[in-house]
Amino acid sequence: MDSLVTTEWLAQHLNYEDLVVADIRWVHLNSEAARAEYKSGHIPGAVFVDCDQVLSEIGDPRRGRHPLPDPNRMVQKLAEIGIGKGKRVVAVETDPGKVAARLWWLLQWIGVKDVAILDGGLRKWVAEGRAIATGEERRPACEPYEVSVRSDLMRNAKEVAAGQSGRVLLDARIPARFQGEIEPLDKRAGSIDGAGNLPLGLLHDGEPAKLKTTEELRELFRANGLSPDAEITTYCGSGVTACHLLWALERAGYTKLSLYPGSWSEWIELHEDAGKRLT
Numbered sequence: 625m626d627s628l629v630t631t632e633w634l635a636q637h638l639n640y641e642d643l644v645v646a647d648i649r650w651v652h653l654n655s656e657a658a659r660a661e662y663k664s665g666h667i668p669g670a671v672f673v674d675c676d677q678v679l680s681e682i683g684d685p686r687r688g689r690h691p692l693p694d695p696n697r698m699v700q701k702l703a704e705i706g707i708g709k710g711k712r713v714v715a716v717e718t719d720p721g722k723v724a725a726r727l728w729w730l731l732q733w734i735g736v737k738d739v740a741i742l743d744g745g746l747r748k749w750v751a752e753g754r755a756i757a758t759g760e761e762r763r764p765a766c767e768p769y770e771v772s773v774r775s776d777l778m779r780n781a782k783e784v785a786a787g788q789s790g791r792v793l794l795d796a797r798i799p800a801r802f803q804g805e806i807e808p809l810d811k812r813a814g815s816i817d818g819a820g821n822l823p824l825g826l827l828h829d830g831e832p833a834k835l836k837t838t839e840e841l842r843e844l845f846r847a848n849g850l851s852p853d854a855e856i857t858t859y860c861g862s863g864v865t866a867c868h869l870l871w872a873l874e875r876a877g878y879t880k881l882s883l884y885p886g887s888w889s890e891w892i893e894l895h896e897d898a899g900k901r902l903t
Contacts (some may be wrong), residue, residue: 625712627728627875628835629740631749634714638669643712645670647746650723650864650894652688652809667716668750669836670756671705673783675723675864678702679730685863688890689809689862692778695734699768718746720823722854725867729883735772741871747834754797779857779882781894784816792850793819796860796869809861812892816859823850824865827872855880857889865867889903 637643651657662672663678665806672886676682677896678701699708707713713731715724724741729755731739742749750756768835795815800806803899807813813820829836836844851858856873860866863885886894 625738625751626739628743629714631742631752631754634667634742634749635754637669642710644707645729645742646673646707646713647671647790648675648715648717648723648727649677650717651820653682657815661718663759665746665756665758666761667746667752668755669761669763670716671707671761671763672755673702673705673707673715673727674750675726678863679726681722686890686893688893690864690885690889692863692885693730695730695773696772697733698730699771703768704765705823706766708766708768711738711766713740714742716742716746716749719744719836720828721865721868723864725871726864728871729777729867731769732897733774733777734769735774736769744832744834747836748834750839751832777882779884781884781886781890783887784857784859784884784891785895791855791857793884794822794856794858795888796822796824796858796866796867798825801861810889811891814892815888816862816891819859820848822869824868827869835872837873838876841872845873845876845878850878852877853880854878855882857882857884859884859891861887862889863887 642808645667647662647666649662655674659672681693702708707869715727717724728739728741794804799821804813827836858866866883869878870883874882
């Protein structure tokens with residue numbers, strides 16, 4: 625399955641037994657509010673996947689706001705809601721560039737390939753007048769994925785601090801946060817020394833917003849100085865939305881990609897002078 629599917633494709637395949645729609649509605653650090661939004665209207669058959677409780681293991685602030693989950697616990701939680709071995713997964717969110725790619729990246733990280741993101745998300749689905757369901761959907765539990773962690777897909781804080789010749793570090797946040805002008809979520813403003821900024825809003829066009837075409841993405845990345853063979857690590861505030869930038873880069877043909885999961889929220893816990901330098 626391609627890593628991007630259209631609303632037309634999903635409507636045609638929605639009733640396939642092996643296809644699971646994962647609704648990753650997200651209200652920052654408020655799982656109950658996110659679940660309530662999901663219950664108020666979602667794609668028929670979609671199961672709610674909690675970004676905070678399933679796709680993260682929140683607790684130790686020294687690891688950032690959304691530390692990576694333990695992969696073995698994660699696959700067990702996903703299997704309980706019907707996402708596991710033998711299933712094709714389509715991740716859906718309301719707005720593009722938030723959280724759907726978190727599931728895509730996490731499954732890539734443990735060696736699972738059969739996962740895609742719905743282009744245009746729920747907003748496009750609704751705009752086209754397609755069916756909406758309410759309440760809580762449940763699917764039978766299934767066998768969990770086998771875990772084969774790909775350590776090459778991530779970089780830790782020490783590796784980011786050390787830097788590597790030729791490696792590019794990209795911040796996916798809006799320019800005002802990258803430049804240290806505002807910081808609505810983390811306790812310090814600024815960005816990691818040496819990083820460039822490529823905000824997620826540049827990746828989309830239209831209303832409802834869809835991901836730019838592959839060629840448009842390539843032109844965008846070339847305009848930002850990214851050669852096709854560049855080794856790129858992305859980060860954001862807490863390691864969630866940076867996955868969306870990785871997804872776009874992969875669709876444009878970039879292959880040497882990694883995530884700094886702790887991102888800015890971990891970086892400022894580990895570096896006393898973080899935030900004093902405004903980009």
